[in-house]
Amino acid sequence: MFLVFAVPEEFKELGKRLVRAIYSESPAVIVLMDAVINHGCVKDADKEALIALDTKCLKEAVAKLRYERLIKSKEMDDPHAPPEARIRKASFLYVDYRSLINVVKFKLKKLHVLLEKEAKEVHSSS
Numbered sequence: 158m159f160l161v162f163a164v165p166e167e168f169k170e171l172g173k174r175l176v177r178a179i180y181s182e183s184p185a186v187i188v189l190m191d192a193v194i195n196h197g198c199v200k201d202a203d204k205e206a207l208i209a210l211d212t213k214c215l216k217e218a219v220a221k222l223r224y225e226r227l228i229k230s231k232e233m234d235d236p237h238a239p240p241e242a243r244i245r246k247a248s249f250l251y252v253d254y255r256s257l258i259n260v261v262k263f264k265l266k267k268l269h270v271l272l273e274k275e276a277k278e279v280h281s282s283s
Contacts, residue, residue, distance in 0.1 A: 168254045169194050175261060176227065185214040186221055193228055193250050201230065201248035219250065226260055229253045 172194050180186040185208075192208055193199050199207060204215055222228040228250050235247035 164197075164254060168257070171261065172227070172252055172254070172257050175257070175264075176222075179225070179264075180221065183218070183221070185210055185218040189215065189218040190222060190227065190252075193252055198249045198251040200235070201250060204250065226256045227252065229256070 173191060176187055176190040188208055188210065189204070192204070196207075204219075205212060208215060219228070223230070229252075230248050230250050232246050232248050234245055
């Protein structure tokens with residue numbers, strides 16, 4: 158049983174802006190995140206054809222996004238696999254928006270603590 162729901166456009170925009178802010182120097186990460194957000198989920202085997210970047214750059218981009226917990230992967234039955242295929246499972250990349258929002262909260266909290274620390278240092282030195 159699958160749950161079908163619509164992801165609010167604000168969450169999609171938040172994901173795109175977050176990746177552009179953090180990984181502005183890495184265009185492969187930005188392109189991969191945009192593809193996953195726009196398509197909902199991307200089959201791991203099809204991402205090279207969809208994004209048209211070399212495999213090494215894509216693997217590094219997937220690793221960065223997984224490390225930051227912005228994307229996740231799940232192994233499921235491939236709905237497009239022929240019935241006579243031996244391997245009918247496929248790995249899909251998707252955005253877990255609950256995790257994405259928690260990452261944003263965490264990064265904002267770290268920034269807030271850093272700014273408070275700098276403000277105390279400036280205030281105590283003057």
